Amino acid sequence: MSYKKFFSIFLFCIGITTLAIFCNEHVDPFSNEYPIKSPITQEGYQIVLATTDLGIGENRFAFIVxxxxxxxxxxxxxxxxxxxANHIHESKNTAQFMYWDDxxxxxxxxxEIFPYPGKWDFKVDFVDNKKDISINGTFTVNKKTVAPDKGDKAPTEKSKTLDDVVSFQELSTGNVIDLELYRHSINEAIKSGKPTVVTFSSPAFCRDETCGPQVKVLQKLSTRLNPSMNFIHVEIYNNPVELQNDSKSGLYSEAFKKWGLPSSQWTFIINCIGEISHRYQGFVSSEELYKTLRFYITEEGIKNHCLAT
Known part of the structure; x- marks a missing residue:
């Protein structure tokens, strides 16, 4: 076979492969292992790490035992x-337990602040049944997170709203749909000059132990804090009706793909100037969210985050 013919076939194969990747919306964007699970100890204990997209600097570190x-x-x-890795660093912290609402x-x-990228170890210590228990695990800190990070401009992708659908069932795979969570798209909310809370999830298709009833949390906080801020749920699948009948037919929504999220459940707080101020991978309780959101409805919070617009 001549070099030119071989090279032509090689380019053709690359083109076909690339086309298949870009055209096949069923390709799973979750390329990394999620969630990360520690080995099970001899006593039967295990850690499930909910926050795997970690970067240099301050991070929310959440896990289940x-x-x-x-x-x-x-x-x-x-x-x-x-x-x-090549650094000697040890830090001891206290992790607070957050009940998942009901x-x-x-x-x-x-x-926790992680000053270096690379592989990290962690150890969890507690007492159970009057016995000292230790569980060890590992995780990776990247130079930059995969999902948008604190301080980044929020992607201004249009998300699906009531005006875009014929049936409410097209908005979410969940059984109960709160219409207030679909009044505005992400790009509209960012332009409103109000803080915005955005949750990406698919209620009927929680994949793992770290996934919880996030939309119900959003409903609760929306009832409490509206109209001071916007609350938006983005279904990660573009075709929730078809998905209910065929679990393999899911097509990821454009907004979900635009944000480049490496796992299926995320919540972001966007301040009044369109920057991400907080992010939560996996489930976040109403208690934990409200501790941050209440700052935005105080005089100081409005001054710091909203008057600039």
Whole structure:
């Protein structure tokens, strides 16, 4: 075979492969393992890490602790972080337990600063049944997060609203649809000059232990804080009606793809000038969200985040 013929076939194959990737909307964007699970200890304990998209700087670090009897609930748990690459770094923190609203389960949350990229180890220590328990796990810190980070401009993609559909069922895979969460698209909300809370999720298709009833949390906070801020739910699938009948037919929505999210459930707070101020991978309780949102409805919060517009 001549070099020119071989090279032509090579380019043709690359073109076909590329076309298939871009045309096939069924390709799963979640290329990395999610969630990250630690090995199960001899006593039957395991950590499920909800926050895997971590970058240099301050991060929300959220995880679930499981035993052979179910979820571990404690007010606080001690977590220690160790850099494992070319840096010597050890940091001990306290992770607070956050109940998942009406569910008898929850996750532990700590805010931690990671100064270096690369592989990290962590150890969780607590007491259960009068025994000292330690669980070890690993995770990766990237130089830059995959999903939009704090301080980034929020992508101004149009999300599906009531004006774009014939039936409410086209807006979400959930059973209960709060119309207020679909009044505005993301780009409209950003231009409104109000803070905006955006949740990306598919209620009927929670994939893992870190996924929870996020839309119900959004409904609760929307009732409490509207009209001071915008609340938007973005269904991650573009065809929720078809998906209910065929779970393999899901096509990801344009807004979800535009934001480039590496897992299926995210919540973002966007300030009045269109910047992301907080982000939450996995489920976030109404208690944890409200601790941040209440700042935006105070005089100081309005002055710092809204008057600039």
């Amino acid at each position: 499981l035993s052979d009897k179910g979820f571990i609930n404690r007010d606080y748990i001690v977590v220690t972080f160790y850099a494992t 569910l008898n389960r929850g996750s532990f949350v700590a805010n």
